[in-house]
Amino acid sequence: MSRRELVILKGKGDQPDRIELEESDLPMLAKAMEMAQQNSSYPSRLLKLEEVEALVGLKKSAIYQRVKEGSFPPPVSVKGTTAKRWREGEVAAWIEDATAS
Template sequence: MEGGTCDTAARRGMLRWYLFTGMAHLMSRRSPLMRIMRLREVIQTTGLARSSIYSRMSEGSFPRPVSLGARSVGWVSDEVQDWVEARIQERDEL
């Protein structure tokens, strides 16, 4: 199937089953530990260009990074993942 349609349908089916059986926590994609993502990984995860990330941050529609040093920043992985999941949810609500 194109674009991972099969994977998405299978995941939705599994999610329904886990929700029905009360085991939704097994579907969590989050790691037990928060971690910091550097810009390259944020770009790979979101599919956005660097300029789009910074533009959306200035609009308040993308998570802001945390300072790692004088000239270094990183993004909290859970916040970036939440942003990605919100885009998927918006798509599915249309």
């Protein structure tokens, strides 16, 4: 049975993860990826304002202005803290919508 290498890319500056898989693992991996895509509305991370700024290329005032206008996803409160965070999936969807032709 042949082996395949899967490369998982991460953010800038990080070295990619490399995982060796058996060819028989590929259908299971494909199914897992399909399920992850279907559940993409579930946030994989909560982003800090600085991360959102870097992702969308806008500064704090522009982001909050768009939140006020309803054209950008609002932050959520993190229980037990005063912290505000953005759901990664919502920000990603906004980026997709903003860059759609």
